[in-house]
Amino acid sequence: MITFEYTGYDAAGRSQKGMIEALDSKQAREKLIQAGILTEWLAPAGDQARRRGFRQPRFSLAQRATFYRELASLLQAGLPLLAALELLIQAPDTGSLRPRLAHIRDKIREGASLSLALDATGELSTHERSILAAGEQAAVLDKVLERLADFMEEQQQLREKIITALIYPAILMLVALGIAIGLLGFAMPRLGLLLTEQTRVAIPGLTRLMIQAGHWVAFWGLPLLAAGALVAVAVWQRLRRDASFLRRIHQRALGLPIIGPGYAILINLRFARTLALLLHGGVSLIDGLVLAGQATGNS
Numbered sequence: 001m002i003t004f005e006y007t008g009y010d011a012a013g014r015s016q017k018g019m020i021e022a023l024d025s026k027q028a029r030e031k032l033i034q035a036g037i038l039t040e041w042l043a044p045a046g047d048q049a050r051r052r053g054f055r056q057p058r059f060s061l062a063q064r065a066t067f068y069r070e071l072a073s074l075l076q077a078g079l080p081l082l083a084a085l086e087l088l089i090q091a092p093d094t095g096s097l098r099p100r101l102a103h104i105r106d107k108i109r110e111g112a113s114l115s116l117a118l119d120a121t122g123e124l125s126t127h128e129r130s131i132l133a134a135g136e137q138a139a140v141l142d143k144v145l146e147r148l149a150d151f152m153e154e155q156q157q158l159r160e161k162i163i164t165a166l167i168y169p170a171i172l173m174l175v176a177l178g179i180a181i182g183l184l185g186f187a188m189p190r191l192g193l194l195l196t197e198q199t200r201v202a203i204p205g206l207t208r209l210m211i212q213a214g215h216w217v218a219f220w221g222l223p224l225l226a227a228g229a230l231v232a233v234a235v236w237q238r239l240r241r242d243a244s245f246l247r248r249i250h251q252r253a254l255g256l257p258i259i260g261p262g263y264a265i266l267i268n269l270r271f272a273r274t275l276a277l278l279l280h281g282g283v284s285l286i287d288g289l290v291l292a293g294q295a296t297g298n299s
Contacts, residue, residue: 001021001022001106001109002021002024002028003103004019005017006028007039008037008038016037019099028042044106045106059097061155061156068146071084071088074088076142085104085105089102113136118132126294126297127295128152133291134294134295137278137283138280144277184217188211189215246299267296272292274291274296275289
């Protein structure tokens with residue numbers, strides 16, 4: 001069975017939307033007709049490429065942490081995985097994530113593991129994917145989900161603290177940068193024109209340098225910003241596609257001052273936690289070392 005999202009109209013002309021399970025889109029439309037709904041749009045749940053021109057809501061870090069914790073609680077209560085997912089889909093607070101969870105449930109029905117079904121959303125980090133796969137192999141998925149939720153909630157809290165601490169300096173830096181660009185790009189060229197053509201006074205060398213810098217900023221500023229944005233997007237896309245390039249970036253990150261030692265501590269912490277969980281679940285040391293290494297998120 002496949003879960004489909006739909007929008008349409010009932011016999012009274014009122015707009016209707018929701019989800020329906022069927023073997024294919026033809027059967028889904030037939031079920032909707034029998035229910036008195038004229039289908040306007042129909043697509044498999046979670047199908048981002050066919051969501052009527054708008055992006056599917058992101059499966060954010062906080063939402064994934066909540067999902068992992070709730071799923072872990074249901075599994076610890078003795079529910080099978082599919083039944084637990086069904087309860088989460090029907091929960092009132094699921095909201096806009098309901099189609100995505102239905103898509104994950106359908107993938108598991110087709111034989112995929114939870115880690116592969118979640119990875120199909122495109123939102124999982126390497127660490128999440130690897131530790132979920134390790135938990136499935138060790139048959140301790142409920143414990144893995146709970147620990148992963150704890151880790152992600154701590155990560156979210158740390159991120160919020162960092163963002164809060166950086167808001168004021170970031171605003172000051174943006175204002176200062178805007179003032180500097182305005183002075184160099186607009187005020188300095190006009191001042192130079194005024195000094196050279198109207199007052200005809202001798203301009204000191206430093207002033208001439210600043211005037212030339214203003215001309216340079218006015219001419220090259222926007223193209224350089226656009227080029228920088230394109231380079232950043234290209235690097236990000238290559239990081240997602242090229243494993244060897246990602247490996248080199250990770251190696252360089254470990255060699256950076258201050259950042260490198262902190263990153264190494266995070267990797268070691270992830271490795272130790274995952275390995276302890278796998279050994280407790282009965283995985284052999286050799287297999288556990290491989291899986292725990294994959295769960296560090298470092299190539």
